[in-house]
Structure formats: structure tokens, C-alpha cells
Amino acid sequence: MTYRLRPLYHLGGYLAAACLSLICLLITAQILGRIVDQVATWVGGNRIGLAIPGLAEISGFLLVGASFLGLAYTFVHGGHIRVTLLIGRLPPALRAWVEVFCLVVALALCLYLAWNLYWLLADSIAFNESSYGLVSIPLWIPQSAMLAGVVLFCLALAEGLWQTLVAAIRDPHAFTIDDSGHE
Numbered sequence: 001m002t003y004r005l006r007p008l009y010h011l012g013g014y015l016a017a018a019c020l021s022l023i024c025l026l027i028t029a030q031i032l033g034r035i036v037d038q039v040a041t042w043v044g045g046n047r048i049g050l051a052i053p054g055l056a057e058i059s060g061f062l063l064v065g066a067s068f069l070g071l072a073y074t075f076v077h078g079g080h081i082r083v084t085l086l087i088g089r090l091p092p093a094l095r096a097w098v099e100v101f102c103l104v105v106a107l108a109l110c111l112y113l114a115w116n117l118y119w120l121l122a123d124s125i126a127f128n129e130s131s132y133g134l135v136s137i138p139l140w141i142p143q144s145a146m147l148a149g150v151v152l153f154c155l156a157l158a159e160g161l162w163q164t165l166v167a168a169i170r171d172p173h174a175f176t177i178d179d180s181g182h183e
Contacts, residue, residue, distance in 0.1 A: 001163050003076050005155055011075030012152045019066035020146075023059050030055050054135030061131075061142040068149025072156040096168035096175035103161040110154045117147045 003009065033050030040048055042161050052058075074080055123129070124139040131137045167175050 001076075001162060003156065003159050004106055005159060006076060009072040009076050009152060009156055012069045012071070012149060015145075016066040016070035016073065016149075019069065020063040023062045023066075026052060026059060026062075037060060054133045054137075057131055057133035057135065057137070061137065064142050064143035065149075068146045068154070071149050072152035075153060075156045075160070092175045093168075093172035096164065096172045099164050099175075100161065100168050103164055107154065107157040107161055109151060110157055114147065114154055115152045117143065118171055121147055 011018075030052050033052070036050055037047045040046065087095050087102075089099060121140055121143045124143055129139045131139060164175075
């Protein structure tokens with residue numbers, strides 16, 4: 001399939017990669033801080049106390065961002081798990097319509113999730129909610145990444161649905177899905 005909004009989905013993928021890289025950088029800094037503290041005690045000095053407060057919580061929020069922002073990118077590249085054992089054996093015309101049905105269900109669920117995430121985000125902003133950990137992080141920040149990722153995923157699903165629907169109507173007998181889940 002050719003996705004017109006592919007650059008937008010790639011942006012989500014790059015942001016997800018940035019979140020994962022930041023997790024790696026923070027954990028590496030924490031490990032290096034512990035090594036420096038250990039070396040300082042070995043040479044008879046005091047611990048310097050190089051630690052990143054709230055690292056587990058910050059890493060968790062970054063992981064949420066990476067997971068949600070990467071949804072659309074993964075979908076357009078055929079990376080989501082698909083079970084084609086059943087529909088792969090169907091005739092092409094029927095397979096096209098089953099694929100349309102699956103995409104409609106996925107899009108409906110994704111839109112429902114986006115709607116509820118929007119209201120969760122609005123409540124977090126209205127009530128000025130923040131995390132309870134060592135570092136108080138406003139919850140609207142990770143929730144915004146969640147909503148952005150789900151909205152991108154909805155766009156990708158809608159684009160995939162449209163293209164599959166066009167293929168199902170125009171030439172359903174030529175409809176195929178390769179191993180990566182692409183038409």
C-alpha cells in the first residue's frame with residue numbers, strides 16, 4: 001500500500017526512537033554515576049551521590065511515549081502481529097472484505113481509545129494532575145504522547161481501510177496480502 005501520510009508516520013517512529021534513546025542515555029548515566037560512586041569509595045573517599053531521581057518513573061513515561069508513538073509507523077511497515085492463517089486461505093474477493101471488516105473494527109476501537117484519551121488528557125490539564133514519584137511530572141506530558149500516537153494510528157488505519165476498500169470494490173479477485181501484511 002502507498003500511504004500518503006507516510007512522512008507523518010515516520011515522524012512518530014522517529015519520536016518513538018528518540019524516547020527509547022533517551023531511556024538508554026538516562027540508564028547509562030545512572031550506571032556511570034554508580035560506578036563513579038563505587039570507585040570513590042574504593043579510593044577512600046565519600047560517595048558523590050550521582051543519581052537521577054525518579055529514573056524509573058521517567059523511563060516508564062518515555063516507554064509509554066515510545067510504545068504509542070510507534071504504533072502507526074509499525075502498522076504501515078507491516079510490523080504488527082497478524083494472524084493470516086484463516087484469511088490467507090479464503091478466496092481473494094472474500095479475503096478483501098474480511099480485511100475491510102477487520103480494519104473497520106480496529107479503527108472503531110482505536111477511535112474509541114483516542115476519544116477516551118482526549119478526555120483523560122483534558123481532565124489532567126483541568127485538575128493539574130502530576131505524578132506521585134520523587135519528581136513531580138505533569139501527567140499531561142505522557143498522556144499527550146499517548147494521544148498523539150493513537151491519533152496517528154487512527155490515521156494509518158483509516159488510510160489502510162480506504163485503500164483496502166477501494167481494492168475490494170474495484171478488483172476484489174486480485175486482492176492479495178503478502179507475508180508482511182501488506183496488500
